[in-house]
Amino acid sequence: MSRSRSTRLSLAAFAIALTMPAFAQDTIKIGVITDHVGGSKFYAEPVTRGIEYGARKINESGGVLGRKLELIIEDDQNKPDVSAAKARKLVDDGVVIFLSTTGSPSTQQAQTVSLETKTPQLAPANGADQMTTALDNPYFFQTGPLASVQLATLMAYTRKKGFKEVAIVRDNTALSQGFADSFRGGLEKAGIKVALEEVIPQGSTSAVANLQKVRGAKVDAIFQAGISGPEMLQFFRAYAQLGMKEPIYGSYNLSIPAYLTMAKDLMEGVIFADAFDPDRPDVKTFLTDFAKENSGGPAGSLEAYGWDGIHLVAEALRRAGAPDREKLRAALQGIDKFDTIVGAKGTFWSFAGGKRAGFHPQGAVIRVVENNQHGRVLQAGQ
Amino acid sequence: MEDFLELLVSATASGCVYGLLALAYLVIIRPTSIINFAVGEWAASGAFVGVAVLSTLVWPALEWPWWSALLIVAAFGALVGYGTELLCVRPLVARGAPELSAILVLLGVLVIFREGNTLLFGASPLPSPAPFGFRRMLIGPFPGVSQQFLIIGATFGVFLSAWLFFERTVWGRAFEAVALNRKAAALMGIDLRMVGALAFAAGGAIAAVAGLLVSPLTSAHFLMGLPLATQGFTALVIGGIGRVEGALLGGLILAFVEQFGARWLPVPSGMTLAFPFVLLIGFLLFRPTGLLRAPETRV
Structure with a gap:
């Protein structure tokens, strides 16, 4: 191999190496706290499946703000102390928001991190009323059906x-x-x-x-x-x-x-x-598509919470115009009508009026x- | 009257499960003086192995008959018990460590088994098939479901075997001799290591079978071990560690107090949780040897 050819190859390799971090920066990092081994596994995992499926579909249709969504998934074993540690790790990893899918005490504990680091946190399926009342945390939002x-x-x-x-x-x-x-x-x-x-x-x-x-x-x-x-x-x-x-x-x-x-x-x-x-036409479509495109069994309401949750995040990112935590928080707070798969027909999620619990009062069935x-x-x- | 008879069957079935756990403790304690709180987790492991063998929930290829599961679970429990003795207890005994060291090590074994069960089988409760289903049936005047009668029958079979072993075999007498005086038994030519290994293997097998029997009623889940360990230990304290039949008696008394108390005592039902502990404290304070004393003069 001639010296000049070797030099050209080295330069090409260097150029490729330079582009790799640029590709990594092209994604928008979103954290997910799930549970693979603890007591909330049986609902956290289905919600996480819905988030993963939703992120995949969003990416297939071009992503958000011209960038793909990149999920970083952590397991908190449904332990509050571990949940807070994992939330901190996600924040350190550079996520713009993290979604908590495990038990209410764990999600509540992770709120200490979202509040301290000013990182938006969304609990798409938790229904305990006190999650948004016990702590005045403007960075925390929940969309699960309130008890x-x-x-x-x-x-x-x-x-x-x-x-x-x-x-x-x-x-x-x-x-x-x-x-x-x-x-x-x-x-x-x-x-x-x-x-x-x-x-x-x-x-x-x-x-x-x-x-x-x-x-x-x-x-x-x-x-x-x-x-x-x-x-x-x-x-x-x-x-x-x-x-x-x-x-x-x-x-x-x-x-x-x-x-x-x-x-x-x-x-x-x-x-x-x-x-x-399950009789709503849009829900039927979701269930059919999910079953076609995913292994591991059909979807139910829990997968739908995850699907709606990640789509809510995507919508807020679009409104924010940039993957910036503060702008994203403001965009989430500004959402006053977001159509969902979960909930009774004709209902939607809304954070209007400064609310942070978005489930519709007529949404339960x-x-x-x-x-x-x-x-x-x-x-x-x- | 119907309530009384229904509850009689229910409490007898529960008491039999507690009795089996107490027996698992007893066969280990008698020759080794070691209290093995890991028997509860061994029972949980037995339940999980049973579900794996009997259903397609864990390994899709398996869906074997219940009686084969019984044998596999018993063999699994024996292997677990033997392995634990070989790896965790024997080295301590060889170094002359006090019995407390072995008890603490076995608490570590308890945690390993519980976390291992969670990792292998997950945290969701798994339904465990019952060989005869859950048909409501009458045996004489006694109404119950088939699984309850199966538990009662199987337990009496296990206790009869254990009683015959201790009373009618040379090995059983060897266990008794070691229980009474280890040094003298060793001088008489009894292999202490073999007795210890057999005791742990038998305890493991009995605990695992208890888990398999109770799991159709409770499901197999990773939190089932600790309550079973507590209930079995309480039954052992009530009945005494001296005699096989004491374990069964203790289990039955505990279950009868729990269930008849919950039904007819004028206390909030949440308070029934305290019944086993009240019994445990009471017996430890006022009759620490339990109801049945060891037949010390026989050997």
């Missing part, structure tokens, strides 16, 4: 049934107790007496005693506020074993598909709050479990 909205919708549906006395069954987790308290408050406000509240402790091997007490109380309905899967399975097993017929109403926790697998054939007829209407599937919508809105 208060879900409950109000369930109560609106329940009022039509004319129940006089009901039972609440829960486990001994803090979140379950929170749901039970919300149920109790809403029921009593509606003039419905809570005849008894039964607790199935974690680690139980039978819920027969609890359900016998419920059966003995001869209530009109049972409100299932359980969160812990194994204890909910025992609830449904004991309910079937004792031949009970009281209608069961549940929180949106029951919209998580994993429960249908775990308590197969046991949840038929259970009525639950959700924020997903009431659905029923049919043939081991999350079935039709019985009522939309309150």
Whole structure:
């Protein structure tokens, strides 16, 4: 090889090397905190699938501001301290925003980082009301169905049934107790007496005693506020074993598909709050496309939260005009009508009026479990 | 009356599971004096292995009959127990470390198994198939579901085998001799290492089978080990470590107090969580040897 040819090749290699960082800078980095091993894995992973699918489709159609979206995904194991550490790592990696998909306590802890580093944070699926009220963090936004909205919708549906006395069954987790308290408050406000509240402790091997007490109380309905899967399975097993017929109403926790697998054939007829209407034409299209283009099973409401979340980020980036954290925060806050896959027909996400919880007050729906599937919508809105 | 009989079957099934865990503790404690809190995680591992063998949830190629799963899970548990003794306990015993060292090491084993289960099988609860389904059935006047009756039958089978082993075999007598006096047993020619290894293998097998039996009721999940370890230990304290039948008695008493208390005692149902601990503290304070004492004069 001649000396001049070797020099030319070296220069060419150098030029290629110079262009590589330029290519890397062409992406807009977006952080995602998920959970692959902890207690929130069964909902965090589907939401993350939706985010990944959404980012892929956005990139296929040219990206945002002429640049591709680059997801940096971290696992917080649903541990609050780890979540904050991962959020800090994402900020150090240069993300313009990060999406939290794991449990509410973890997402709440990561807020300390978004507030301190002035980095926008979006929780696309979390529904706990206190996430935007406990901490005055202008960089945090949530779009999950608020527990208060879900409950109000369930109560609106329940009022039509004319129940006089009901039972609440829960486990001994803090979140379950929170749901039970919300149920109790809403029921009593509606003039419905809570005849008894039964607790199935974690680690139980039978819920027969609890359900016998419920059966003995001869209530009109049972409100299932359980969160812990194994204890909910025992609830449904004991309910079937004792031949009970009281209608069961549940929180949106029951919209998580994993429960249908775990308590197969046991949840038929259970009525639950959700924020997903599979009969909407645009939702049907989303589900069909998702199934065609992704392995690992069909999509449900959780994937839709992720899809909507990443599209909301893309829209905010377009409005911001540049991948700048402060501009992005302002753009998110300025969004007053963002059409979504999740939510009842005709509803949308909005942060108008300085709100940071974007879920629509009429966005929740009431659905029923049919043939081991999350079935039709019985009522939309309150 | 219907409530009482339903609860009788339910509490007996739960008590049998606790009894099996207590037996897993007991067969290890008797010859080694080591309390192995990892038995709860071994039970969880047994449940996961059972789900893997019985269903397509973990490995799509498998969907074997339940009885083959029972054998595989028992063999898996025995291997886990033997391996733990060989790698974690024997080196400590050889160096003359106190029993507390082994107990602490086994707490480490507990964590390794729990995290290992999470990594291998995930954090979502997995449904575990029941060989006879969950049909409501009557045996005599007793109403229950088929899995509860299976648990009761299998447990009595395990306890009968254990009782025959300890009472009717030379190896069983060797276990008893080591339990009474290790040095004297060694001087009599009993292989202490072999007894220790067998004890851990038997404890592992019993714990894993208990996990397989209870998992159709609770699902297989990574948090199931610790409650089972606590319930089994409480049952052991109630029944006493001296006799095989004490483990079963302790398990049944614990489950009856839990479930009949939850049903009829005038306390909020959340308080039933405290029942096992009240029993545990009570027995440790007032009858630390448990209800049944060891037959020390037999050997």
